[in-house]
Amino acid sequence: MIYLDYAATTPMSEEALTAYTKAASSYFGNSSSLHDIGSHAAQLLHICRQQLAELIGGDERGLYFTSGGTESNLLAVRSMIEAHRHKGNHLITTATEHASLYHLFQQLETEGYEVTYLSVDRFGQIDLAELENAITPQTILASIQHANSEIGTTQPIQEIAKRLRKHGVIFHSDCVQTFGKIQVDVQKMGIDSLSISSHKIYGPKGVGAVYIDPRIKWTSCFLQATHEFGFRPGTVNVPGIASFVTAAQQACEHLADEHARLEHLRQYTISRIHEKRLPVAIEGHPDAHLPNILGLSVQGMEGQYAMLECNRYGIAISTGSACQVGKQAPSRTMIAIGKEEDEAKQFVRISFGKWTTLNEIDRLLTVLETICQQRKE
Structure with missing residues (x-):
C-alpha cells in the first residue's frame, strides 16, 4: 500500500x-x-x-x-x-x-x-x-x-x-x-x-x-x-x-532538508499533472503553503469516489481532514475559498512524508489518469 x-x-x-x-x-x-x-x-x-x-x-x-x-x-x-x-x-x-x-x-x-x-x-x-x-x-x-x-x-x-x-x-x-x-x-x-x-x-x-x-x-x-x-x-x-x-x-x-525534499515532491506532482493534462485543479496558495500538503479538485468526479478508487489500486489518500470523515457536507475550506457545493465535493488531499518517493507519485498519477479515463467511458 x-x-x-x-x-x-x-x-x-x-x-x-x-x-x-x-x-x-x-x-x-x-x-x-x-x-x-x-x-x-x-x-x-x-x-x-x-x-x-x-x-x-x-x-x-x-x-x-x-x-x-x-x-x-x-x-x-x-x-x-x-x-x-x-x-x-x-x-x-x-x-x-x-x-x-x-x-x-x-x-x-x-x-x-x-x-x-x-x-x-x-x-x-x-x-x-x-x-x-x-x-x-x-x-x-x-x-x-x-x-x-x-x-x-x-x-x-x-x-x-x-x-x-x-x-x-x-x-x-x-x-x-x-x-x-x-x-x-x-x-x-x-x-x-x-x-x-x-x-x-x-x-x-x-x-x-x-x-x-x-x-x-x-x-x-x-x-x-x-x-x-x-x-x-x-x-x-x-x-x-x-x-x-x-x-x-x-x-x-532535519527541518530544512526535509522541507526542500517535500517541496520538490509537491512541485514534481504539480508539473506531472500539467504534463499529463489531467482534469485536476491545484488548490491552495502558490507560494504560502506547507511543502507536504497538496489539495486537488478532480473535475467531474466526487472526491470520495476518487479516494475509494485509489484505495482499490493500493494508494491511500484522503478527502480532507480525518476529523471530518463520515460527514455528508462538503469541505468547509472549499466552500470558504469560493467553490460551489458540487465543486467542493470534488476535493481530495494528498500529503507527503519522510518515506514518500517519486515512484510513488508516478504511480498515483497513473492511477488518477486511469480513473479519469474510466469515468469518461
Missing part, C-alpha cells in the same frame, strides 16, 4: 518507538508520586518540557502536555477566555479552522460570546484589513491557524500578530500541521499561545502540547486539577511525552 495521507497521521519513527520503550521500562512511575520512582519520572518530564519549549522558542513555564491537538486547542482557548472574560466577550477566528476549533467557537456562541469568522480569499488566506476591522474594544482573543490542514495554505502570522498585539488581543494559533514542517517560534511569530501534536511528526498518538506565554493569565477548565500545574487532570503520559519530544527534536533537526 502506498501511503499518501501523512497529514492525517504518521507512523512512529524507530527513534520515537525506542524512546517510548525505554521510558516505559525505566520511568514508569507516576510523575506526581513522591517516592524515588515517581521523582525519576518527574525529572524526565521536566527535561522533556525544557527541550520542547526550546524547540518552539518558548519559556518552559508556559508549556503543558495534553492528549493531542484537539484537546490542546480546546483547553488553550477556554482557559484564556475564561481568565479574560471580564474584559469582553468578542472572539475572532476564521471560516477554515480545524473542526476542533470551529465547533468550539460555535459552542461558545451559545454561551454568550460573540464570534467573528473571518473570510478567506480563493487561495485560503485571510484579509488583514478585515481582521483589523473586526477588532472591537470587546475583543479578547483571536484564534487563527498557522496552516490549513486541507489545502496547506499558511497565514501571515507575524502580520496578524502585530495587528492583534496593537489592540491587546490574545493570539492563539493552531500549529498542529506546521510544527516540524516549517519553523515555529513563538517569539518570532509574535503569538501568545499555540497547539501542537505528536502523531503528525512521527511520534505516538494521544500526546500533544499547549504553549501559553507565562505573562498571559489563564484559568483552569477543571476544578482542583493537579496535573500539569493545574492545566488538566489525569496521570501524565511520561513515556509518550519522551517519545513525542524525541520525534520533535528529529523533525526540527
Whole structure:
C-alpha cells in the first residue's frame, strides 16, 4: 500500500518507538508520586518540557502536555477566555479552522460570546484589513491557524500578530500541521499561545502540547486539577511525552532538508499533472503553503469516489481532514475559498512524508489518469 495521507497521521519513527520503550521500562512511575520512582519520572518530564519549549522558542513555564491537538486547542482557548472574560466577550477566528476549533467557537456562541469568522480569499488566506476591522474594544482573543490542514495554505502570522498585539488581543494559533514542517517560534511569530501534536511528526498518538506565554493569565477548565500545574487532570503520559519530544527534536533537526525534499515532491506532482493534462485543479496558495500538503479538485468526479478508487489500486489518500470523515457536507475550506457545493465535493488531499518517493507519485498519477479515463467511458 502506498501511503499518501501523512497529514492525517504518521507512523512512529524507530527513534520515537525506542524512546517510548525505554521510558516505559525505566520511568514508569507516576510523575506526581513522591517516592524515588515517581521523582525519576518527574525529572524526565521536566527535561522533556525544557527541550520542547526550546524547540518552539518558548519559556518552559508556559508549556503543558495534553492528549493531542484537539484537546490542546480546546483547553488553550477556554482557559484564556475564561481568565479574560471580564474584559469582553468578542472572539475572532476564521471560516477554515480545524473542526476542533470551529465547533468550539460555535459552542461558545451559545454561551454568550460573540464570534467573528473571518473570510478567506480563493487561495485560503485571510484579509488583514478585515481582521483589523473586526477588532472591537470587546475583543479578547483571536484564534487563527498557522496552516490549513486541507489545502496547506499558511497565514501571515507575524502580520496578524502585530495587528492583534496593537489592540491587546490574545493570539492563539493552531500549529498542529506546521510544527516540524516549517519553523515555529513563538517569539518570532509574535503569538501568545499555540497547539501542537505528536502523531503528525512521527511520534505516538494521544500526546500533544499547549504553549501559553507565562505573562498571559489563564484559568483552569477543571476544578482542583493537579496535573500539569493545574492545566488538566489525569496521570501524565511520561513515556509518550519522551517519545513525542524525541520525534520533535528529529523533525526540527532535519527541518530544512526535509522541507526542500517535500517541496520538490509537491512541485514534481504539480508539473506531472500539467504534463499529463489531467482534469485536476491545484488548490491552495502558490507560494504560502506547507511543502507536504497538496489539495486537488478532480473535475467531474466526487472526491470520495476518487479516494475509494485509489484505495482499490493500493494508494491511500484522503478527502480532507480525518476529523471530518463520515460527514455528508462538503469541505468547509472549499466552500470558504469560493467553490460551489458540487465543486467542493470534488476535493481530495494528498500529503507527503519522510518515506514518500517519486515512484510513488508516478504511480498515483497513473492511477488518477486511469480513473479519469474510466469515468469518461
